[in-house]
Amino acid sequence: MAYQPSPSVAGSCLPPLSRPQLAEARRVRAVELFEGGVSNAEIAGAVGVCAESVRRWRRVWEQDGASGLRRRAATGRPPKLDDTQVEIVRAALEQGAQAHGFEADLWTLERVGAVVTRATGVVLSRASVWRLLTGRLGWSLQRPERRAVERNESEIARWIAHEWPRIKKGP
Known part of the structure; x- marks a missing residue:
């Protein structure tokens, strides 16, 4: 995610x-x-x-x-992060996950929690990280599309344009 x-x-x-x-x-x-x-x-x-x-x-x-x-x-209970710390976290997250040493440029709750801890020294639970992302930062969940690495878009377009009409037409 x-x-x-x-x-x-x-x-x-x-x-x-x-x-x-x-x-x-x-x-x-x-x-x-x-x-x-x-x-x-x-x-x-x-x-x-x-x-x-x-x-x-x-x-x-x-x-x-x-x-x-x-x-x-x-x-x-007051929030663990004040507005200044939230802005520090926002700036850190906008740099991307790879800028913080993660292999893929995707944010997960665990990764965001690690960045929050590094940037502010505050440890947040997964639920608190979720509330931070969706509430105070206004971010939303984005699921990447699952596609094969070998996928060839031009070959797919050719097949749809040439082979599919032939198959659909039948014998």
Whole structure:
């Protein structure tokens, strides 16, 4: 298995928005619409949530203002890698696996974990490496196509163009 930046992220300097960031962006847009006097049903359609969520947001907005709908700091255990370390890992992974001494230029969870440990000194479990790749880095799983090394594309094209029509036509 290989891991590569997702097509939507490749070539972009900015990491993708996290789920909490997207949710906050929806609530901020809803506040703008509240202030514009738009109905709850229209807001629900505009931001892509159910009307009950909009009613709940409106109650919070009326009670606490826009600041009541802002994202709060995440609870629970803090991540092992801070943002600076994640960027160091991103730069290291973008160099390719061969630049880090691996034979094939494919990333696996074990290889990424080894690079993370070398670059930051932090040891991550396979599950944490997966969350780092798919969540914080925005990479996705890419499976290489299995093809024989001896495969001859021009011979395959010739066979499809000449032999297959003859076989299909029959006697």
